[in-house]
Amino acid sequence: MTDLKRPLIADAPQSAAACAHCGAALAPGQGRFCCTGCEAAYGLVRGLGLDAFYRRRESADGALRPEAAPPVFDALPLTREDADGVKSLDLMISGLTCGACVWLVEQALAAEPDVIKARVSFSTRRLDLRWQGAAERGNELIALLSRLGFRVAPYTPACMRATEDAEGRALIRALGIAAFGAMNVMLVSIAVWVGEDMGAHTREFMHWLAALIGLPTVLVAGMPFYRSAVAALRAGRVNMDMAVSLGVLATAGMSLVETIRNGPYTWFDGATALLALLLAGRVLDRAARKKARQAVAEVLALQDGMVALLAGDGITRLVPVASVEAGQAVQIAAGEALRLDGRAQVETLLDTAAITGESLPRGFAPAAALPAGAVNMGAPFTLEVTAPARDGSLAAMARLLEAAEQSKGRFVSIADHAARFYVPIAHAIAAATFLLWWVGFDALWQEALVNAVCVLLITCPCGLAIAVPAVQVVANGALFKRGVLVGSATALERLAEADCAVLDKTGTLTEGRPVLIPEAQGAEALRAAAGMARASRHPLAKALVRACPEAPLLTDTREIPGQGLQAGTARLGSPAFCGVAGFSDGMVLVYRARADAAPVILRFADRLRADAPQAVADLKALGLPVELLSGDGPGAVGAAAKAAGIETWQAEADPRAKAAHIENLKAAGRKPLMVGDGINDAAALAAAHVAASPAGATDLAQTTADIVLQREGLAVLPEAIRLARRAQILARQNIGFALAYNLIAVPAAIAGLVNPLIAALVMASSSLIVIGNALRAGRA
């Protein structure tokens, strides 16, 4: 942990040349490709005659580099067969960054003679694949995509939930109907407004025409608002939808009365235009949030895996985790994460960073309880499952979280705050107006009603209802572009309010994966060792390959499980395997070219993220004191805190202690922002005022966090807080502005001076100003 700030080998000076397949910058001495995977992928694309792809590729450099050993899953159990023998698969494709990727995937699959249909949906990442022939072909087709650099996962129910958006479609439908209705009613209304010489019969015809279009529009397109208002009323609350519903329905009802008695004006145009504008805001808001949900589901689908179930006859089958019962045996490969609680008959070496925050792997005695979430750093072993996934420790944690999350559900957003005092006042003024005209001025009840409804219509101009959603849409969109996903509707407001930050160490402040510490190893030995390491999926071997990505695979490398790799006379593996004594921890590899050659010691460490000190300084500058809270030992935590510039730190905190610390902060009146990635952080994340999880976090942390950082690094976090605060200021400005508008317009409505033309102008102009103001939220 003392070498935290040394540079990586991969940061060595790079030439201007870029890899012909993935576009990553090439190290000096490399030909046209950054790795053998890219070379193979390029050959594949050229061979299919699809090189037009490279002229259109817009993906980030390096994003399409195929993995040396892509995770595989067996698609056979997922393959469906229909009556005439056509097989079909639903897959999730990760790594689609532009239209060219969609085209490449579709064309590469279509070039296979037996593929009947390959259609990718760019926004949902869903591939609908159909082919004729053997069901086993599915796995080959998936391997083809892996070779091109795309990651493939089964299309899980979670993906389905994120993309199947019946409510969103209902909103778009309502918007279409409302827009159609508003435009056609406006056509008729303008004729009435300007046609002062119009005869009474023509006007009556026009009014009935407007009612014919306007009434069904108001009834059908307003459904989303009516439903929400009824739901809120049942829960004993008032919300903005209540004001909208009442305003629109009262306006439509009053207009019908005016139509029947052939009054001078009807107000169907105002009611329908109001609905159309509000629905447009809802549709945009939902689209932005759906994008974030889908991105999270995509990450989760990649982690959601299959396990190798060991059947009685010694054959392993890949099956979904959820189907494994207690008492069954599961094969755990080197480098694989345990997805279920269990026991092993042998001694095991597990990396429990995600569960406890310890940065070094730990040995477990035979028959010791092994926790789900740990990563196997040693030899493959057989896990006797002690609890099915639904009763395991991960599920228990998830249940704890649900309770903690309910406290967040009680958060009252600024728009609801406004609605709570605004709605009763607006309705009281409308009622008072009716009484004033009816009783006070002895007016006809119809005339009194017209004025009262005018007050309702004016007091629910889009300005107020659209004030906050417009800001959120723009701010969420700006954050999405920076790789920050905002999951929940109130997350932005809570982020703006955060007044202290609590950071986890392993995986949050640090990268959470081993990185080679550059020492005087010698480039030649390093290259040879990395070439051997390519053959293994062990985490340290993968780290070695990352440090030296251009090394070609050394063929005839043999893996001796739990010990190391052997190729001819060369050995790469644990110190004991290579005959070197004196190393106890699991973060060391030794390379020996020959049995009598001097051993090359390769040390690994969990490195501090490069931008962590800057991010901590930025957080402090924003007025958030930063604390470090980790389950790791005091030595490692202290060193990381010092390197990152954090004064307050606490080590050896278990999940309960972490959550308790957050609760204490809240009890002291603070609003903590918790940043964590592990299963051990999840309870603290759920308890915090607002929670964020960095790139590569465990699925439990990502689903618990309000904000998910998609790109490596923490630098974007202070930026997100700045953006959230700015959005909050703009939302307040918008609400204030909409209220000020009402202060002028409402007296005019009470006095009976408002006609439909003025109402339309008030509505449109206040909405435009509020939306214009909201657009500024995108600039951080």
Added chain:
Amino acid sequence: MEALILLVPVSLLLGGLGLLGFLWALRSRQYDDLEGAAARILFDDQPGKDPPP
């Protein structure tokens, strides 16, 4: 004014056809992948392959 008797129903009918078209497009999921559809038109089709045996 007699023109209105003809023109108003005609305009409503045409507008209604547009609305039906929109509802049909929504129902047949043409609004589900707007980004993909936008990118797709930029690529040429590949020459067709032989039908599978």
